[in-house]
Amino acid sequence: MFCGGYQVQGTIFLNPNCDPMMDAQLIGGALQGFGCDKDVLIDILTQRSSAQRIMIAEAYGSLYGRNLLEDLRENLDGHFKEVMVGLMYSPPAYDAHELWHAMKGAGTDENCLIDILASRTTSDIFQLKEVYLMQYGNNLDQDIYSETSGHFRDALINLAQGVREEGYADPGMAAQDAMVLWEACQRRTGEHKNMMQMMLCNKSHQQLWMVFQEFQNISGQDIATAIEECYDGYFQQLLLAIVSCVRDKPSYFAYRLYSAIHDFGFHNKTIIRTIVARSEIDLFTIRQRYKERYGKSLFHDLKNFASGHYEKALLAICASDGQDF
Structure with missing residues (x-):
């Protein structure tokens, strides 16, 4: 898979040895009786693609007349349960699940909203919004409106509308777009904040790549440095x-993983969400960026902070290619 001109790779692929009915029987046996054979769950669910896990769940339902997702919820606990349950969702459903839980109840997990909405493609956004509405009976835009505020809310809703011009680039407009961003950084009024967020939320990544280069030429400053100086908070x-x-999506998620492990006392929700959601997209590349940027492997840091079957499950997802670096 190519993204932004470079190749990205996940760690989980279609398993040619997958037999949904046999897997369902093994999982059923692991969940029955006193206790639970967690190793069987890890061996199967971390080594199957999302599409194959959905087929296993269907086979499980036909065999036992029960819902595999619900049985996992009832038989497991802690962070290990969050990993196993997360694996059973389709990618759009998992994003919808995470967004819903980020906003339900007291408080809002703003970082979860940022991680998902800032990184998903237009197609991803449309799919997760459809699932969100069907699964929770709520409109994502309306929930964001009620749970966030200010320019942060406006930018999130803009992203959630899925109007980014993917694949479209106009080199002739790059310098003009860069001037708009430069003016927004200089003026910093509410109107200029709107100009900034609309540009970053609506323009294609290909266009923004050129705009950022032009911004550097015009201002003598990197766009990220300018944003840090001009704005604050979640916006x-x-x-x-x-x-x-x-610029480099795998590097963003490598940074988020490193921060979740080191800066905030092992923020498990961020770690689980990132590893599960990116496993079939770019987790292998994220591991490479992690090692390049921080000097230690993701495996090394996970082993130091996680333990038991939770650690084993995370490492199994990260190492489905058999490599440990």
Whole structure:
């Protein structure tokens, strides 16, 4: 898979040895009786693609007349349960699940909203919004409106509308677009904040790549540095996430994993969400960026902070290619 001119690779692929009915029987046996054979769950669910896990769930339902997702929820606990349950969702459903839980109840997990909405493609956005509406009976835009505020809210809703011009680039407009961003950084009014967020949320990544280069030429300053100086709070974090995803999405997620492990005392939700959601997209590339940027492997850091079957499950997803670096 290519993204932004470079090749990206996940760690989980279609398993040619997958037999959904046999896997369902093995999982059923692992979940029955006293206790639970967690190793069987790890061996199967971390070594199958999302499409194959859905077929296993269907086979499980026909064999036992029960819902595999619900049985996993009932028989497992802790962070290990979050990993196993997360693996059973389709990618759009998992994003919808994470967004819903980020906003339900007291408080809002703004970083979850940023991670998902700043990094997903237009197609991803449309799919997760459809699932969100069907699964929770709510409109994503309306929930964002009620749970966030200010220019941060406006930018999130803009992203959630899925109007980014993917694949379209106009080199002739790059310098003019860069001037708009430069003026927004200089003036910093509400109107100029709107100009900034609309540019970053609506223009294609290909266009923004050129715009950022022109911004450097015009201002003598990197766009990320300018955003850090001009804005603050979650609005700033969201804009910086978009810039990072435009430049190198795997590097953004490597940074998020490193921060979740080291800066905030092992933020499990961020780690689980990133590893599960990116496993079939670019997790292998994220591991490479992690090692290049921080000097230690993702495996090394996960082993130091996680433990038991939770650690084993995370490492199995990260190492489905059999490599440990």
